[in-house]
Amino acid sequence: MVEDAIHGGRPAPLALMVRATDEPGSLHTLTRVIFEHGANITYVDIAERREDSSTIYFELEEHPTVDAEVLIGDIQALSIVRSVEQAPSFAKVYGKRIIVVGGGAQVGQVVVGAVAEADRHNIRGERISVDTIPLVGEENLAAAARAVARLPRAVALVLAGAMMGGDVARAVYEVREKGIIVLSLNMPGSVTKAADLVVSDPVQCGVMAVMAVAESARFDINRQRGRHY
Amino acid sequence: MVEDAIHGGRPAPLALMVRATDEPGSLHTLTRVIFEHGANITYVDIAERREDSSTIYFELEEHPTVDAEVLIGDIQALSIVRSVEQAPSFAKVYGKRIIVVGGGAQVGQVVVGAVAEADRHNIRGERISVDTIPLVGEENLAAAARAVARLPRAVALVLAGAMMGGDVARAVYEVREKGIIVLSLNMPGSVTKAADLVVSDPVQCGVMAVMAVAESARFDINRQRGRHY
Numbered sequence: 378m379v380e381d382a383i384h385g386g387r388p389a390p391l392a393l394m395v396r397a398t399d400e401p402g403s404l405h406t407l408t409r410v411i412f413e414h415g416a417n418i419t420y421v422d423i424a425e426r427r428e429d430s431s432t433i434y435f436e437l438e439e440h441p442t443v444d445a446e447v448l449i450g451d452i453q454a455l456s457i458v459r460s461v462e463q464a465p466s467f468a469k470v471y472g473k474r475i476i477v478v479g480g481g482a483q484v485g486q487v488v489v490g491a492v493a494e495a496d497r498h499n500i501r502g503e504r505i506s507v508d509t510i511p512l513v514g515e516e517n518l519a520a521a522a523r524a525v526a527r528l529p530r531a532v533a534l535v536l537a538g539a540m541m542g543g544d545v546a547r548a549v550y551e552v553r554e555k556g557i558i559v560l561s562l563n564m565p566g567s568v569t570k571a572a573d574l575v576v577s578d579p580v581q582c583g584v585m586a587v588m589a590v591a592e593s594a595r596f597d598i599n600r601q602r603g604r605h606y
Numbered sequence: 607m608v609e610d611a612i613h614g615g616r617p618a619p620l621a622l623m624v625r626a627t628d629e630p631g632s633l634h635t636l637t638r639v640i641f642e643h644g645a646n647i648t649y650v651d652i653a654e655r656r657e658d659s660s661t662i663y664f665e666l667e668e669h670p671t672v673d674a675e676v677l678i679g680d681i682q683a684l685s686i687v688r689s690v691e692q693a694p695s696f697a698k699v700y701g702k703r704i705i706v707v708g709g710g711a712q713v714g715q716v717v718v719g720a721v722a723e724a725d726r727h728n729i730r731g732e733r734i735s736v737d738t739i740p741l742v743g744e745e746n747l748a749a750a751a752r753a754v755a756r757l758p759r760a761v762a763l764v765l766a767g768a769m770m771g772g773d774v775a776r777a778v779y780e781v782r783e784k785g786i787i788v789l790s791l792n793m794p795g796s797v798t799k800a801a802d803l804v805v806s807d808p809v810q811c812g813v814m815a816v817m818a819v820a821e822s823a824r825f826d827i828n829r830q831r832g833r834h835y
Contacts, residue, residue, distance in 0.1 A: 394756060402641040404650065408634035417630045422651040424756035434756050470746075470753045471739055481725030488721065488738065489714035496710030496740035508737035509717065510700055511725035524699045527623060527653035527663050 390419055390436040391445050392466040398457040399431040407433060407458075410451050416443045420467070420529065430459060436466050467530065472504020474531045475586050478521045479538035481511040483562060483579050487537045490583025498591040505587055506530075515543050522548035526555040532590045533558040537579060542566030558598055560586050563605065573598055575605040619648050619665040620674050621695040627686040628660040636662060636687075639680050645672045649696070649758065659688060665695050696759065701733020703759045704815050707750045708766035710740040712791060712808050716766045719812025727820040734816055735759075744772050751777035755784040761819045762787040766808060771795030787827055789815050792834065802827055804834040 397403050411418060420436035437443065445463075453461050475495075477487050488507055495505040508531075512518050518538070522545060525534045534557055536545070541564060549559050549571035561572035562582055569575045574589070576582035585606075588596035626632050640647060649665035666672065674692075682690050704724075706716050717736055724734040737760075741747050747767070751774060754763045763786055765774070770793060778788050778800035790801035791811055798804045803818070805811035814835075817825035 399646070401644055401646045402637075404647050405634065405637035405641045408631075408637055412631040412634045415630055417628070418633050418652070420652050421633065422758050423647070423649050424758060432756060464756070465749055465753070467753065467757075470749050471757075474737075481722040484725075485718035485721045488717040488736075492714045492717065492738055492740050493710040496713075496742075499740055500742055504739070506737060506739040507717075508703075508735060509721055510733070510735040511721050511728055513725075513729050520694055520699050524694070524696065527661060527693070528696075528700075529651050529653060 390438055390466050390468075391443070392464045393435045393437070393449065393452070394424070394462045394464050395433045395435065395452060396430055396459045397433060397455075399427070399429055400457075403431075403457050404433065406455060407452065410455065411435065411437065411448070414443050414448045414451070416440060416448065422529070434464070436468075469504065471506045472530065473590055474506045474508050474528065475533045475535065475590060476525050476528065476531055477507065477509040477535040477537050477583070478512055478518060479536055479541070479562075480513075483537035483539065484509050484511050486579035487535050487562070487583040487586075490580035491535070491587050492583070494584040494587035498587065498593050501593045503592055505591060507583075507587075515541075515545055519544040519548040522552060525557055526552045531557065533560065533586050535582060535586050536561040536568050536572065537582070538562065538564060540565045541568040546571040558586075558589050560589070569605075573603075574601050577606060581606065619667055619695050619697075620645075620672070621693045622664045622666070622678065622681070623653070623691045623693050624662045624664065624681060625659055625688040626662060626684075628656075628658055629686075632660075632686055633662065635684060636681065639684065640664065640666065640677070643672050643677045643680070645669060645677065651758070663693070665697075698733065700735045701759065702761045702819055703735045703737050703757065704762045704764065704819060705754050705757065705760055706736065706738040706764040706766050706812070707741055707747060708770070708791075709742075709768060712766035712768065713738050713740050715808035716764050716791070716812040716815075719809035720764070720816050721812070723813040723816040727816065727822050730822050732821055734820060736812070736816075744770075744774055748773040748777040751781060754786055755781045760786065762789065762815050764811060764815050765790040765797050765801065766811070767791065767793060769794045770797040775800040787815075787818050789818070798834070802832075803830050806835060810835065
């Protein structure tokens with residue numbers, strides 16, 4: 378499930394950065410050429426927008442019938458296109474993402490643990506990123522939790538606050554349904570019931586979040602579900 | 607420049623999550639309907655991929671001639687589409703991103719400072735996220751630094767290590783050309799010459815990175831360029 382969230386167990390994709398005119402229909406024109414080559418787009422985003430142009434980033438599934446050089450030439454030949462470059466894929470550079478949300482004091486300590494542990498796994502060839510946002514208020518926190526399910530490459534969420542419940546807990550159930558692992562600090566509020574795992578110490582919580590998603594850890598979240606540490 | 611990196615000073619976009627069949631041509635079909643409505647796609651990504659379907663997330667520039675309800679109905683009517691939902695935009699939920707790369711020990715401390723400072727600005731209505739990856743080696747670090755220029759909503763990079771130079775310094779010059787602000791810890795290697803600003807204390811460096819991109823701070827990176835603290 379965690380691997381699926383990255384690139385579906387498929388081979389490393391062809392990654393292209395295309396600088397093109399920023400106008401309605403640009404993406405439609407680019408996707409026509411890619412479709413004509415029979416390539417499946419596994420990831421796309423618009424990385425940079427300037428006055429009159431934008432950089433669109435594509436990852437394409439590798440396929441024996443897709444000739445990368447001819448495809449790049451055909452994209453380059455479009456009148457809306459200024460440049461095409463090959464790039465390493467985000468999955469290769471930044472890998473899986475753990476998202477930490479909550480209060481500044483707690484988020485900072487969770488990240489100290491998570492980054493130190495991710496370092497140990499990344500040295501062994503994994504790619505684990507730790508992303509954060511400090512936020513106040515049930516509505517903001519619930520929106521941030523729900524958005525994790527649609528953040529590219531996100532696999533786990535850590536709730537790092539001193540009181541969270543209500544709509545935040547509902548958001549936790551929703552993202553768990555979509556395959557996101559959720560850890561919570563111990564705190565007042567219903568999120569501790571909604572989370573997969575509750576850890577009181579923030580540094581330890583960050584470490585365990587990384588262990589739960591790392592390939593090179595022997596930590597099985599299924600055996601820890603519902604536990605409090 | 608910093609605001610441009612988010613949504614180009616334009617009004618809040620219409621954000622849609624579309625679950626559709628995962629096959630070559632899906633994105634081309636979806637963008638056709640959007641193009642027929644005259645809407646400009648300002649952001650797109652593929653959030654979630656399952657066995658046979660994927661969730662594609664679009665942000666569309668608001669335009670008086672685009673009727674959101676009719677557009678959603680027309681997308682829903684496509685045979686490849688299973689569901690369409692409106693969602694809050696990532697710019698609204700996660701905002702600007704500061705990316706911290708380097709060694710686990712230093713990245714953790716930079717984030718403690720950055721998250722505490724981001725908390726103070728987010729309470730006043732901003733949205734600043736702090737994203738990290740601990741990495742080892744010139745090649746990995748240079749790739750991570752270069753990728754910042756194509757990460758959606760990324761505005762600043764912090765180099766948090768104990769020795770960085772060579773290709774990492776070249777990557778710093780490249781991303782600065784693309785409008786990314788670069789801060790560095792004080793360390794051996796040529797990145798301290800390449801960065802906009804060098805700060806010795808990691809917590810202070812994280813705080814300053816946030817101040818450099820926050821709307822509600824009176825910190826002007828142009829007046830600090832080339833300084834060492």
